[in-house]
Amino acid sequence: MTATTVTAPTSRANLVRPSVVGDSITIAWRNLLNMKRNPQLLVFSTIQPVIFVLMFRYVFGGAIRSLPGVPYVDFLMPGVFVQTILFGSLNTGIGLADDLSKGLIERFRSLPMARSAVLIGRTLADLVRDAFVVVLMCAVGYAVDWRPAGSLAQIVGGLVIMLLFAYALSWLFAIVGMSVRDGETAQAASFPLMAPLLFASSAFVPLHTMPGWLQTFARHQPVSIVVNATRGLTLGHPSTGDVLSAAAWIVGIIAVCAPLAARKYRRTV
Amino acid sequence: MASPAILAENVRKCFGDVEALKDVSFSATEGTVLGLLGPNGAGKTTAVRILTTLLRPDGGHASVLGYDVCTHAQEVRSSIGLAGQYAAVDENLTAAENLRLVGRLTQMSPSDIRSRSRALLDEFGLADAADRLVRTFSGGMRRRLDLAAALVHQPPVFFLDEPTTGLDPQGRTDLWAVIERLVHGGNTVLLTTQYLEEADRLADRIVVIDHGTVIAEGTSAELKARLGATVIEIGFEDPSVIATAAEKLRSVGEVTRVSDGLQVSVADGAGSMLETVRILDHSALAPTAIALHEPTLDDVFFALTGHAAEDATANGAADGGRAKRRGRKEQA
Numbered sequence: 001m002t003a004t005t006v007t008a009p010t011s012r013a014n015l016v017r018p019s020v021v022g023d024s025i026t027i028a029w030r031n032l033l034n035m036k037r038n039p040q041l042l043v044f045s046t047i048q049p050v051i052f053v054l055m056f057r058y059v060f061g062g063a064i065r066s067l068p069g070v071p072y073v074d075f076l077m078p079g080v081f082v083q084t085i086l087f088g089s090l091n092t093g094i095g096l097a098d099d100l101s102k103g104l105i106e107r108f109r110s111l112p113m114a115r116s117a118v119l120i121g122r123t124l125a126d127l128v129r130d131a132f133v134v135v136l137m138c139a140v141g142y143a144v145d146w147r148p149a150g151s152l153a154q155i156v157g158g159l160v161i162m163l164l165f166a167y168a169l170s171w172l173f174a175i176v177g178m179s180v181r182d183g184e185t186a187q188a189a190s191f192p193l194m195a196p197l198l199f200a201s202s203a204f205v206p207l208h209t210m211p212g213w214l215q216t217f218a219r220h221q222p223v224s225i226v227v228n229a230t231r232g233l234t235l236g237h238p239s240t241g242d243v244l245s246a247a248a249w250i251v252g253i254i255a256v257c258a259p260l261a262a263r264k265y266r267r268t269v
Numbered sequence: 270m271a272s273p274a275i276l277a278e279n280v281r282k283c284f285g286d287v288e289a290l291k292d293v294s295f296s297a298t299e300g301t302v303l304g305l306l307g308p309n310g311a312g313k314t315t316a317v318r319i320l321t322t323l324l325r326p327d328g329g330h331a332s333v334l335g336y337d338v339c340t341h342a343q344e345v346r347s348s349i350g351l352a353g354q355y356a357a358v359d360e361n362l363t364a365a366e367n368l369r370l371v372g373r374l375t376q377m378s379p380s381d382i383r384s385r386s387r388a389l390l391d392e393f394g395l396a397d398a399a400d401r402l403v404r405t406f407s408g409g410m411r412r413r414l415d416l417a418a419a420l421v422h423q424p425p426v427f428f429l430d431e432p433t434t435g436l437d438p439q440g441r442t443d444l445w446a447v448i449e450r451l452v453h454g455g456n457t458v459l460l461t462t463q464y465l466e467e468a469d470r471l472a473d474r475i476v477v478i479d480h481g482t483v484i485a486e487g488t489s490a491e492l493k494a495r496l497g498a499t500v501i502e503i504g505f506e507d508p509s510v511i512a513t514a515a516e517k518l519r520s521v522g523e524v525t526r527v528s529d530g531l532q533v534s535v536a537d538g539a540g541s542m543l544e545t546v547r548i549l550d551h552s553a554l555a556p557t558a559i560a561l562h563e564p565t566l567d568d569v570f571f572a573l574t575g576h577a578a579e580d581a582t583a584n585g586a587a588d589g590g591r592a593k594r595r596g597r598k599e600q601a
Contacts, residue, residue, distance in 0.1 A: 016347040016376050016422070026373040030359060030366075037361040037402065103355035107418070110321045112346040113374040 016112035023114040027121025031095065035129055046133055049084040050140050056204060057144045064205055070235060074148050077141045078158065078231040079203030082223055084137055085166035086198055088130045090190050092123060092170040093177030097186040100178060100268065119261055123170040130166040134159055150236035158233035161246050165226045168250045171257035178264045197223045222249040272335040274299040274426055274457035275320060280329035282315050288481050289315040295476045295483060297459060302452050304472025305461040312481040313461035314354065317430045320459065321351045333426050350419035350427045354434060356411035360404040364395050364414050367403060368421050375422035389417040393447060409440030413447060427451065429460045433467060445470060465567045479574045492569045499538035501545055504530040504558035514554050521545050538563065
């Protein structure tokens with residue numbers, strides 16, 4: 001084999017017609033392979049919520065007055081799900097920031113591929129990972145006596161809302177990741193954004209135990225609304241209002257963040 | 270050829286207040302290698318990013334194979350391969366998977382991807398490492414894989430942005446060999462470098478760029494010729510004979526007095542050398558040293574910009590040292 005056969009150019013390149021679906025699947029394939037090759041990342045991001053389940057179930061749970069007639073663990077699990085997916089969606093930003101700092105985004109942008117595929121592929125791969133972790137958390141919950149009163153369809157519905165919320169958050173953190181440009185900074189920058197959303201919410205404690213000014217924020221912020229929607233469904237008394245509000249937040253976050261993330265991607269070098 | 274394979278016409282680009290490119294023009298004919306030579310921060314990478322559609326120019330016009338980078342970006346991206354300053358490969362994929370990623374994203378068929386990947390991995394000395402994760406690769410191997418990844422879809426035009434920066438001498442020599450083969454394959458290549466030796470060795474034509482402007486352009490030989498010529502350096506033990514020698518050698522070329530001897534600028538190195546030796550011998554003027562100094566691109570760069578090529582981020586000490594050494598050459 002001689003050099004010329006391999007490196008000889010075609011006189012003129014054929015115009016490549018990109019496919020959004022195909023390219024997104026290719027990028028998702030690449031990101032899922034990355035997760036498979038770094039199982040420790042998945043393990044550690046699972047250990048944290050497991051510790052939270054055990055801690056809240058057995059340490060704080062006794063001191064927290066849940067809803068009347070509802071065991072604390074049944075109240076708790078939707079909060080653990082939201083915590084899991086919040087930390088999970090962080091990885092969207094971290095991964096993009098890593099790709100940027102390693103020059104991979106530059107390579108993708110120089111290829112005749114669909115421009116939206118890098119973001120769609122990554123958020124889809126992260127959704128697959130979130131689904132895996134949420135199923136795992138269900139098993140952990142079952143092990144610590146999580147026996148929600150809702151029907152199977154209601155429980156699955158609650159989990160789907162959770163995962164759609166995770167998908168929406170991925171787009172938010174994609175913007176963060178492309179703004180800070182390296183993985184560690186992305187992680188550090190995201191935490192202050194996340195902590196108040198997670199803890200000043202109905203995820204772990206009933207809202208009425210908070211001071212009034214905090215209740216006002218906590219009641220209306222999306223994490224509480226999504227937790228309430230999922231909690232209502234898993235406990236078997238769904239609230240249409242909560243589910244619709246959660247859906248509105250999910251659609252709203254995607255509608256705002258996806259175009260902003262796409263714009264950021266096009267302009268980032 | 271109607272339009273050059275790579276064309277930049279009066280291209281301007283600002284980042285805030287910083288003018289990265291001020292009215293830059295250059296072109297490369299199909300099948301040739303254009304070297305874009307300049308220190309860090311000269312604007313080389315900005316020029317490459319504009320030509321590869323990563324950045325839009327603020328003014329002027331840039332095209333690849335006649336396709337405008339702004340209005341026909343998809344055609345441009347279909348025609349180019351880019352190997353940037355980092356080895357832009359995915360560490361958690363194998364070498365073969367990295368090539369497959371690019372193949373799939375450029376809509377190649379699975380069988381084309383397989384045969385093309387195998388050929389490229391062979392060509393770049395990575396066949397044995399095809400199924401190894403890239404995170405186990407050395408820096409040189411990563412760069413070679415990066416070049417291979419940029420070639421998967423057989424782009425006729427190829428951009429190499431500082432391909433050997435950060436490599437050890439062995440890695441650099443290996444990569445040069447790969448690039449030379451690439452060049453012989455008939456691709457059009459734009460190569461940026463801050464290494465003068467690299468441009469001299471790989472490029473057909475060189476554009477010297479500094480502070481966002483083109484300050485010289487030509488073949489390596491033309492640029493060297495601009496410096497004047499070859500210099501014969503002669504040292505004498507006894508300073509009192511220098512004036513006499515200078516008088517006698519005036520017929521050979523332009524004579525310059527330096528601290529411990531003379532420099533004679535000549536057009537024809539070997540012939541003038543013989544002539545010089547003959548004159549000195551005839552006049553019984555014995556030199557302590559005599560040497561023929563061919564100008565390097567380094568000299569050209571210094572003559573053009575007034576600072577050394579490595580100057581980059583105002584490395585005061587190195588720059589000062591270089592200036593001092595070069596200062597010997599100035600007219601006495």
